[in-house]
Amino acid sequence: MISIDIPEFIKKHVTRRPESLFLQDIENNKELLSRKIKGKSVLVIGGAGTIGSSYIKAILKFEPGRLYVVDINENGLTELTRDLRSNTNQYVPREYLTYPMNFGDEVFAKMFVNEGPFEIVANFAAHKHVRSEKDKYSIEAMIENNVFKAKAFLDLLLQYPPEHFFCVSTDKAANPVNVMGASKKLMEEVIMAYSDRVKITTARFANVAFSNGSLLAGYMERLMKRQPVSCPADVKRFFVSPEESGQICMLACMLGQSGDILFPKLGEEEMVYFRSITEDFFNVMGRRTHKCESEEEARMKGDSLTAEAPYPVYYFVSDTSGEKLYEEFYTEKDVLDMDTFVSLGVVKNARKESLEKINNTLHDLKNLMNSDYYDKADIVNLLKNYIPNFGHIETGKNLDQKM
Numbered sequence: 001m002i003s004i005d006i007p008e009f010i011k012k013h014v015t016r017r018p019e020s021l022f023l024q025d026i027e028n029n030k031e032l033l034s035r036k037i038k039g040k041s042v043l044v045i046g047g048a049g050t051i052g053s054s055y056i057k058a059i060l061k062f063e064p065g066r067l068y069v070v071d072i073n074e075n076g077l078t079e080l081t082r083d084l085r086s087n088t089n090q091y092v093p094r095e096y097l098t099y100p101m102n103f104g105d106e107v108f109a110k111m112f113v114n115e116g117p118f119e120i121v122a123n124f125a126a127h128k129h130v131r132s133e134k135d136k137y138s139i140e141a142m143i144e145n146n147v148f149k150a151k152a153f154l155d156l157l158l159q160y161p162p163e164h165f166f167c168v169s170t171d172k173a174a175n176p177v178n179v180m181g182a183s184k185k186l187m188e189e190v191i192m193a194y195s196d197r198v199k200i201t202t203a204r205f206a207n208v209a210f211s212n213g214s215l216l217a218g219y220m221e222r223l224m225k226r227q228p229v230s231c232p233a234d235v236k237r238f239f240v241s242p243e244e245s246g247q248i249c250m251l252a253c254m255l256g257q258s259g260d261i262l263f264p265k266l267g268e269e270e271m272v273y274f275r276s277i278t279e280d281f282f283n284v285m286g287r288r289t290h291k292c293e294s295e296e297e298a299r300m301k302g303d304s305l306t307a308e309a310p311y312p313v314y315y316f317v318s319d320t321s322g323e324k325l326y327e328e329f330y331t332e333k334d335v336l337d338m339d340t341f342v343s344l345g346v347v348k349n350a351r352k353e354s355l356e357k358i359n360n361t362l363h364d365l366k367n368l369m370n371s372d373y374y375d376k377a378d379i380v381n382l383l384k385n386y387i388p389n390f391g392h393i394e395t396g397k398n399l400d401q402k403m
Helices: 006-014 021-026 030-037 048-061 074-086 106-115 136-161 179-193 215-224 242-255 274-284 295-303 355-370 375-384
Strands: 040-047 066-071 096-100 118-124 166-169 200-203 229-232 260-264 287-291 311-318 344-347
Touching: 006 030, 006 074, 006 274, 021 030, 021 242, 021 311, 030 242, 040 048, 040 242, 048 066, 048 074, 048 118, 048 242, 066 106, 066 295, 074 136, 106 136, 118 242, 136 179, 136 355, 136 375, 166 242, 179 200, 200 242, 215 274, 229 260, 242 260, 242 344, 260 355, 274 311, 287 295, 295 311, 355 375
Parallel strands: 040 066, 040 118, 066 096, 118 166, 166 200, 200 260, 229 311, 287 311
Antiparallel strands: 260 344
């Protein structure tokens, strides 16, 4: 039996905050948020994921009139609905619909046009894992989702502009070293090209503790399956809780100015090593651990694992492509507003290229990926032409080769 209070563990051992970082900004702007959200029609794309569903819960506190949720994960939408409907105190609008569809498909556009207008639109559909960078196929899929589909949706939004449009970014877009971060940086530049015609904001934020597919969420899966755990010993990250991830997106969406990139005010001293979280996790579980010297040893220990035996944990040194030992939210060239919000900083000078230049950039990328002869390095080099601070780290290894 696994017995651990995950929200409480996050507060004590991951974010090390007893309450939400964004609580004060929400309280300070409660009336304004209510005016902007109450009774409005809301569309959330990618709403079944951790951040999207947390955004939904944050915005539902202000009682929108309609809520439509789109996600390719049909099971995730089912769990979202069960979660919302099972909470006694959870407000859910009378008109609440979920659609298992891809926001790049024709049926989505049909739904968007026929069921609109939507006053608040938020897009969380994205490839978000560094592990998705493997070869030219995985990179093409990532760019297709994070950039091309986002661009096509913006063209649709020009015809039916919402009052607020939010598109999630990542801290890995600041001085990117992996293709995921570069694709989100390019996504930022795409949306900025539209920011004079549609009210658009985005946010870069930290790792979301125990989010779907994350290393920490994987610990729960490994324990249930009595499998060993592996963890990078040298990587530290900023963290927010799932609740905080939704709140920062809501604040950015509703209160940011068009073209703003918002980020949490977190100091370097607030970064936490995965190793220390792992040690705390097993301590709270009341479980001793056995430090393994290799994946092979960890698997062997796992094969004979009993409820009383020390749990096998393998700590490794990070050596995969695109892996930063730390993250950052902005660059030294960014102009920052650190005064408007208590808990959020704002990048005010995001580069705004012409739509013509953006179209030419995407045309070049599409031509390369449609050619007969190209590889991962060709895509990386082309991205470097458009993202000058893209310092790609290539080691020839990826996380699919690890436990």
